[in-house]
Amino acid sequence: MAFDIPTRTEDLPTDAPRFIGKTVNRIEDPALVSGTVEFIDNLSLPGMLHCAILRSPHPHARITRIDASAALALPGVEAVLTGEDVARWCDPCFTAPEGWGNYCLAVGKVRFVGEPVVAVAASSRYVAEDALELIQVDYALLDAVANPDEAMAPGAPVVFEERRTNVIQSRTYTWGEVDRVFAAADRIVSRQFRWNRVGANPTETFGCICQWDLADNSLICRGAYQTPRFMAIGRAASLRLPANKVKVVSHAQGGGFGGKGGPRGTDIAALLSRKSGGRPVKYIEDRMEYLLAGGGQSWDRYYDAALAVKADGTVTGFKVRLVDDQGAGAEGYGTISAAKPLAAFTGNYRIEAAFYDLTLVATNRAPTYPYRGYGPPPHNLVLESLMDVAARELALDPAELRRRNYIRPEQFPYTVPSGNEYDSGNYAAVLDRVLELADYRALRETQAQARAEGRLVGIGVVSTVEPGVFDWNAYATVGVPGVGVPEGVKVAVDVFGNVTVAVGFNLQGQGQFTVAAQVVADYLGVDMNSVKVTTASTDVALPHFGQGGSRLGVAVTGAILGACDKLRQTFCRVVAHVMHTDPEQIELFNGRLRMKQAPEHGMSIAEVAGLMLSRSDLLPPGVEPCPEATFVWVSPNRNQPDDQGRCRSYLTAAAATHVVQVEIDRDTGQVKILGYYIVDDCGTRLNPASVEGQLQGGVAQGVGAALYEEYVYDAQCQPLVSTFVDYLVPTIHEVPMTVKDHLVTPSPVAPLGAKGCGEGAIHTTPAALLCAINDALAPLGLECRETPASPQRLWKLLHDQA
Template sequence: MPIAEPKLPSDLPITQPRYVGKDSPRMEDPLLVTGRVEYGNDIRSAEMLHAAILRSPHAHALIKSIDTRRAEKLPGVAAVLTGKEVKAWSRPVFGVPEGWTGYALAVEKTHWAGEPVAVVAASDRYIAEDALELIDVEYEPLEPVTDAVEAAMGRGPCVLEGKESNVVYDRRFQFGDTTGAFASADLIVRERFRWHRSSGNPLETCVCIADWNPFTGMLTLRGSHRSPHLILPALVASLGVSSQQVRIIQSPLGGSFGVKTFARYVVLLSLLAKKLGGRAVKWTEDRIEHLLGSSTHAWDRHYTCELALKGDGTITGMKMEMIDDLGAFSEWLAVGMLLKPLLCLGSCYHIPNIEYACKGVTTNKAPQGPLRAFGLPPHFWIIEQLLDTASHKLGIERTELRRRNFIRKDQFPYVSPSGNVYDSGDYEASLDLLLHKADYDRLLREQREARAAGRLLGIGIAGSIEPGLTGPPMLALAAPRIFSRTSSPEGILVRIDSFGKIIAELGFPPGGQSQHSFVRQILADYFSVALEDVQVITVDSLSMQPSTGPISSSMAIALSGAVLGAAARLAQKMATAAAVMLEAGVDDIEFMDGQFRVCGVPGKTLPVVRVAQFMLARPDLLPQGVDGNPQATYVWNPPDRTIPDDRGFGRYSVTAAGAQHLCMVEVDRETGQVKILKYVMVDDCGVRLNPSVVRGMLMGGMAHGVGTALLEEYVYDEQGQMLTSSYMDYLMPTIMEVPAAEEHEMCTPSPIAPLGVKGVGEGALHTTPAAVLCAVNDALAPLGVQLTEVPMSPLRVWNALQAVSRSQD
């Protein structure tokens, strides 16, 4: 019974899909809305201890001495761990390129204000916090490095011991003939841009419970870990433990946005548990800790960019140079955020000649870490802003300029200058739909009327690409020894019990993206059962199949492939049993609408439950080599990916979702406040497995993008002290700033991914900042003002307005 991978929902073995592609109830919701989810901090166990972390008050300082004796004598304190023990028991935390990280605790020197210096385990968190005040540390402050541009030029002290500079990564990628493109250009637009760091701020902070059994050697970790695949290599590398001696049990996540890896702190808690010799210890990150030292700050960048165009608006080349302030260490995969633009250098535009130079440097700030969208939003904004500038200079209306440069529908699959492949899309149709739904002509009339009345109204239009399922090929450019592979496995186990109920086992917990729900939808349609007949559970790291987990807009693609592969294997296996029961050859058996039937013999059918019961009850009647277990596993891997060559040319991702957004804003002349008056988006993520979930993710990504564009910023002074360590200073968007957006669907199914899906997990965050920022600059254009620094906070906008006012006096 041959079974092909379904390319569209209509290819599933059911006459009419009932759940896939439909708004279906999320299986996670009942627990979420009733508050009955057991998050990491809800976990309790007998004699569990609680950890608190002492952090450096200095951005750069020698540790002359640490005296923990007073803290150790405090009643309730079980252990105090310092850098001396961490250095003896472990290696520096994992990161690429190799050799650019420190230990889980500061050893001999601190590198950023907030770096862990010691950790206390006590009977409760209050006692642990009190004990921190009894630890005496003598520091010798050193000159800090806080300017990434200066660091890139070799000025100032080295952040890391043993290094000759602060440059972690420095590479120039050249695709096509940029020299010729710029030499023959009719117009070159140039600009410098500054993008300040922000981070993800989920409702639930990071939680880890570590228990290291001294008798079995088993290290058990519980908490808000989004994927064992992302943590286990870091533990093996830093602790030197054997992988089968680590058991990771994941709790449901109260949001992540890239935050829930926190490998440094997992290593730290593991070492504290080792010292405790058999007592579990829990650390729950508080809000100030998250803001100050979560190692998830991201995109602290300085850009210089040029765009070359012909007189008719055709883009012929682009040059982009970027310096990224990685913070004190290049932890985990932070440097990958410099490289991800390679997947979509020209965004949704055909730019044949591109030069991209990226440099990552260390400074005495909190290390960068993974953040939703992984480095792409600044890239897309810069392209869109330069297009608006070119539109003005050439006298070509901005939507027309974009149309002339879109990758055309007939060019798909499109091979980008870097070798990455866009699978499908229709960007012009998406823009048409956007302008129609937004009533663009009416908005232009409103803008003209408002400007005539002295109001500052602006309209921004922006597009982007969302690469679906990226990973090792891209990272091979930074660490070829570790990442010279193309795999990004996603595995699942599917079984059917004697009652005909289906159980699916995954290796990661629910985290808000509804992956467990769409697994249930696919299996319910595949086997023609009710949603309630499918259970999806999370298993621990020792039981799970190979799994990458939720990262890089991958789940709709990879998990769909795994589910369909396992379902097909299980159906094939059950077909051999059905052939025995129906007294037919297995090649004559077909599976449709939940029934195994003999081809061409109406009425000779068996339901799934009967076949499962037969397999479990009469294994003696099954053909040789077929066991009596209606169960199958499958590990899906992306097709056709390649390791990049010496130029950086390679196939990095699987799909390319596309989006077009429109934003209309008004800027208050007196306060610099930006109010979003209208927001419309069109998103093409291929087939939507559950449209309501996609809409929710797009709305969430849009809200995140509004905060990134207008509010969120980590500010450091010249001594490396953070000035925004609470939500009084680090501004987050509220319902007052986030608009009630309109969202419309465009669908060009992927010809590569299962069911025609594309990634959408990072969604609107790719595009929203560009649309909002371009709208603000459009509002300020009548004043001759263009802002090039993000976020465009009320203060930053107000300062620009005041500068105009002073120049007119």
């Protein structure tokens, strides 16, 4: 049986969608504003113990002795877990590439400050933390490698001894005739850039409750999991359990942005449960633990990059050398975020050849994890900064240089040199609209006036492509094999015509439950209020991934459309049988199964479901009494990459141009954002308010990354950031209230024409701000090429010159 996934909203079985494309209130919100959503720390189980973790104060040291006897003797303490238990019961977390991982808790030596060393389960968190103070650990200090230069120096201490090197991976990608275009260029612009570590920092840290059933040798993990099945498979591997004996129950999460899942915390809580006779053990990571060693450090990068440019401004080649400080291992898949830029390496431009030299290095910093955008935010900052340098050297307006190089609307589908295929877009139209929205000419005039007064005012005009709907094939060359990321749902109609959608993921903030309800309500012609969206635990859920890679809104839409089409086909057979006609004579329209030739004759969805469940005598042969359907969606037409990583990876290509005007205070180095304008095009906007929320939230995180946030380490590899006083998440005072507009170029290949839209703004904002800062500094002959462009960094730049 073939299933039809419409790529246009016009093809839905309704005369006019009532919910899709409309700003609807989210079905998630009444419970969230009431404070009644079950975030994991709101759940308690009978007999539950509480876990606290003693962590390494050293970046690199051998553990010579652990004495936890006094802790174990403390009233209320039920179990203590050390590296000995872990070495006996576990394998290291699996990683990409394989073999660069730690155990959940240090075995033999510690590799970063904050690495778990001993864990305690006790009657309360307070008692568990008391117990930590009674534990004695002796260390023999080892020299640490604090950065990639040190890590790659001859004779450097090795973070993973069995690997004999600190280089996790080193390879090059060559796409097109790079040497030729660089030799033929009229001008080569090159710069080095340093992007310091930033990270997700959701307001809720990771938390879980794990219970090991000793009789069944099975494990239940409840917690803040953004990719439940992926987490279940990982736990089965590290805890040496059959995968069908690990059940992961995903709870609503207080934000994610990439690293939500806590493999270490889960394994530790699971083993403490095992050690305490199977009692449930809760572990709630605190903010200091998160900042030191949680899943929230990303992108620690050193870039050396060049553009080949013709005299007329045509950009023909782009070379990037990246050295990426992964920290102590590849446990968090930080490695593969260095490969994400392959999906849009050359941005919005017709650059014909490109080269990427990638070196991933292990150091004694904390391991890196995914963060929203997953690599392109620094990459785009490099590309767009070089575009601005080229524009300055050619005395061209930066907007004009970009326009001359854009992929043109008639060129789609367009295959970029790094292999991905962009589905659709109209970049010049986006630029035109944002220049109009910002009144770009007036911005340049006010800038000229400000400069005449000696003020440092600058403008950034930055364009990016957001690869949407990730696929595993994008990451094959860095150690993750596979094509296709399944997302499954079940759509069930009950005897009263209410609809339940079961998905494999839980709330995280993006509003996918609402999107699911919108799609099913429009397809089946029911009210959104009669749709319930619920999360299936991994033991019964269909194959799924969950949030990640600007994918889930599109993927869940596709899955629901597939399931609804299956239901439609079954309903048509049932109704045809009752009406003594052929299924081909029946159609679904506006919530009724009706005769095409006599539309006044038909049955409602509720009537058909009721009939199926209560009148088996009326069912046609071969139809089960089950008004339910499952569907597992996967991106169409994906393929295996070649040896240079080229493949059709991300399904959709959204685009945006941001215009920002900033002023730098000469006395403080503070950057003030004077105006911020966005025009984006992510195809069909399923719930426009949610799209705008994704944009504005991405801007806020981009502001943080570009201006304030940094995981600072000292020369001995000691982290200097441990609270929100040190790690500066932007407040309402720092984030601009942006002026937005949009265009709609629907995807011709994605469900309902919607493109992934969760990461575009963080892909763009850091580059836009740095370009604006460097535009402001240009009259002084200065450039800032390090993020965050913090007040301290800019003040130093300005004053070192004086």
